[in-house]
Amino acid sequence: MDIMKDMALPCIYSLIASIAFGVQFNIRFRHMLAAGIGAMLTQLIFTGFEISGMGQMICYFFSAAAVSVYAELMARRVHVPVNMYLVVGIIPLVPGGYMYNTMITLVSGDVESFSHQFAASVGIAGSIAMGIFAVSAIVRLLRIITRQSI
Amino acid sequence: MEITAKELLQITSRIGSMLIEYGAEIYRVEDSIYRIAAAYGFYGGTSGKDKKIEVFAIPASLIITVNDGSEVPLTQTVRISSRETNLDRVDKLNNLSRFICVEKPDTATINKHISEICERKIYNYPVRLISYAVVGATFALFFGGTPFDALFAGLISMIVFAVSIFVNKVKPSVFFQSVIGSVVIASIAVIVSKAGLTGSFDKIIIGASMNLVPGITLTNCMRDFIAGDFLAGMYTLTEAILTAVGMAVGAASAIAVFNMI
Numbered sequence: 001m002d003i004m005k006d007m008a009l010p011c012i013y014s015l016i017a018s019i020a021f022g023v024q025f026n027i028r029f030r031h032m033l034a035a036g037i038g039a040m041l042t043q044l045i046f047t048g049f050e051i052s053g054m055g056q057m058i059c060y061f062f063s064a065a066a067v068s069v070y071a072e073l074m075a076r077r078v079h080v081p082v083n084m085y086l087v088v089g090i091i092p093l094v095p096g097g098y099m100y101n102t103m104i105t106l107v108s109g110d111v112e113s114f115s116h117q118f119a120a121s122v123g124i125a126g127s128i129a130m131g132i133f134a135v136s137a138i139v140r141l142l143r144i145i146t147r148q149s150i
Numbered sequence: 151m152e153i154t155a156k157e158l159l160q161i162t163s164r165i166g167s168m169l170i171e172y173g174a175e176i177y178r179v180e181d182s183i184y185r186i187a188a189a190y191g192f193y194g195g196t197s198g199k200d201k202k203i204e205v206f207a208i209p210a211s212l213i214i215t216v217n218d219g220s221e222v223p224l225t226q227t228v229r230i231s232s233r234e235t236n237l238d239r240v241d242k243l244n245n246l247s248r249f250i251c252v253e254k255p256d257t258a259t260i261n262k263h264i265s266e267i268c269e270r271k272i273y274n275y276p277v278r279l280i281s282y283a284v285v286g287a288t289f290a291l292f293f294g295g296t297p298f299d300a301l302f303a304g305l306i307s308m309i310v311f312a313v314s315i316f317v318n319k320v321k322p323s324v325f326f327q328s329v330i331g332s333v334v335i336a337s338i339a340v341i342v343s344k345a346g347l348t349g350s351f352d353k354i355i356i357g358a359s360m361n362l363v364p365g366i367t368l369t370n371c372m373r374d375f376i377a378g379d380f381l382a383g384m385y386t387l388t389e390a391i392l393t394a395v396g397m398a399v400g401a402a403s404a405i406a407v408f409n410m411i
Contacts, residue, residue, distance in 0.1 A: 010292055017288040017360070023273050023281035025173075025366065026236040081244055083175065083373075084237045087366045094363050096356045097293050103398040104352070107406050125368075132372045140376060 007047050014043040014092035021091055027084055034074055038089035042067040046093065056120075057127045063093055064131025072139050086132065095124040153190050155218035157257045158203070159226050162186055164264060166205070166212045167228040169243055173235040175370050177377030179207045182247040183214065189251045192216060209233070209385050232321055235366050242267045275315075282311040282361050290357030298348050303357035306338050310361060324364075324389055325396040331362045332400030340408040355401060364393040 018039035022032040045066045049059040071085035098121035105114040153161075162183045169179045184194050187203040194203050200219035207213070210230055217223035246263050249255075273281070286307030287300040295303070310331050317330050335358045336351075343351040371386035 013288045013292040017285050017292065020281040020284035020288070021365070023277060024235070024285075024361075026238045026272050028238050079245075080241045081174065081178065081237070083173075083366070083369065084241065087237070087369050090369065091360075091363075091365060092292070094360065094365065096289065096360055096363070099394065099398070100352060100356045100359070100401075103402050104405070106398070107402045107409070129368065129372050132369060133376060136373055136376045 007044070010047065010092070011040045011043045015040040018088045018091050022088055025084075025087060027088070031078070031080060031084055032088075034078075035085050035088035038067055038070045038074070038085050039092050041070060042089055043092045057123055060093060060095075060124050060127040061131045061134075064090060064128040065135050066131075067093075068132050068135035072135065082136075090128060090132070093124075093128050095121050098124060153257060155192075155201075155216040155224055158187060158190055158192060159214060159216045159224050161257060161260050162203075162205075162216075163212065163214050163226045163228050165243060165247060166207065166214065167230055168264070168267075169240060170207060170209060170212060170230050171233050172239045172243070173233060173237065173366055173370070174240045174243075175373045175377070176207050176209060176379045176382035177374055178244070179212070180205045180379075182244070186247050186250050187216075189254050192218075208382050209389075236272065238272075239267055239270060242270065279308055279311050282307040285361050286358040288357075289360040290353050293353055293356050295353030295357060296348070299353040300357065302339070302342050302348060303354045306335055306354065306358045307361050309338065310334055310358060323392075325392045328362050328393045328396030329400040332359060332397045333404045335359055336401040336404035337408065340405060344408070359397060359401070362393070362397055364390040367393070 015036045019032050019036040022035055027035060042063050046059055046063040049062055067089035068086060071082050071089055074080075074085050075082040098117055102114065102117040102121050105117055165186070166179050166183050169182065170176070183205045184203070187194065191199075192201045192203040193199045194205065202215075202217045202223075204215045205213070212228040212230065213225065215223050215225045246260075246267065249263070250260060283304040287304035290300040290303035291297070313334050314327070314331060317327060322330075336355055339351040339354040339358070342348060342354070348354065367386045367390040371383050371390060374380075374386065375383040
């Protein structure tokens with residue numbers, strides 16, 4: 001495979017796009033770069049999983065989990081809400097292509113490929129949500145345990 | 151520093167409604183208010199203390215009841231009708247509530263801090279316009295478009311931003327907002343490609359539509375579900391689904407109309 005085209009370029013694109021998204025969410029400049037790097041890491045991890053030949057949903061699940069871990073760690077470190085890094089970090093995972101294909105097959109009336117594309121986009125969105133869900137649940141549990149022990 | 155129930159109600163309702171408005175998770179709103187109240191000796195739930203506070207928040211409204219041990223409790227309800235994401239102010243409000251818990255300042259100091267947060271600068275229109283264009287253009291490239299596609303996706307994103315400023319003045323629902331946005335995107339993209347300027351319009355539409363994706367609603371929804379705020383979670387989940395459906399409806403109807411012509 002072409003490393004430049006398939007790995008480096010998407011990472012750079014997601015870095016730039018997520019910094020621009022940071023402007024839309026009114027994040028200050030000094031947090032923006034860290035958030036953008038989070039998005040870049042997400043894309044890198046996602047490509048890594050994809051190359052290793054895992055199932056698509058698993059790829060999305062683990063990438064979303066990875067970005068949640070990054071967001072939780074960064075938020076603890078600089079004392080900001082976790083949202084700030086998490087919202088920007090999952091941007092490269094959004095299944096824009098599948099959502100578009102769902103819509104376009106609906107317009108053309110091709111029911112068979114519509115149901116296929118619809119299932120894929122709902123499944124991907126679900127996997128991303130579950131990835132965030134899993135990590136946040138574990139972090140919450142850890143916080144409750146540590147607070148009680150003190 | 152002791153404060154009265156009335157002052158506590160005024161401070162907490164102001165901070166809470168601002169947190170909801172700027173896109174904080176609902177469990178964070180309730181948690182912050184309970185912590186601020188606890189700093190002044192008001193406790194929630196079945197603590198058995200004389201001074202009590204109860205908070206109920208969903209993304210559309212905030213209800214706070216304070217009782218300082220007298221017979222008549224005080225209640226304030228705040229209806230939150232419009233929300234705009236501003237994570238910088240959420241961060242600063244979070245710092246403020248942490249500061250209140252440690253220092254227990256008087257109301258005048260707190261009100262001064264709140265006004266300072268309200269005056270914090272947001273990015274001006276040109277910067278936001280450029281950010282829309284950059285998002286559109288880079289995502290067109292990201293999903294495999296040509297540089298020409300990226301150029302048009304960027305231009306269309308700018309138009310969408312300009313349209314959304316005008317549309318938001320009448321405070322429409324999220325569904326209507328995303329329908330309008332994606333009708334604009336899809337119709338201009340189809341016109342551009344029918345005029346022979348680019349090969350296909352799909353990468354342009356995908357790239358420019360990324361500006362409308364409900365990213366923050368979905369993350370907030372998941373985090374509220376984990377915290378046990380199911381009502382708030384369902385509210386934001388519905389909002390995210392409606393936005394996505396609105397995007398599909400808008401683009402589909404625009405493309406269908408242009409296919410007929």
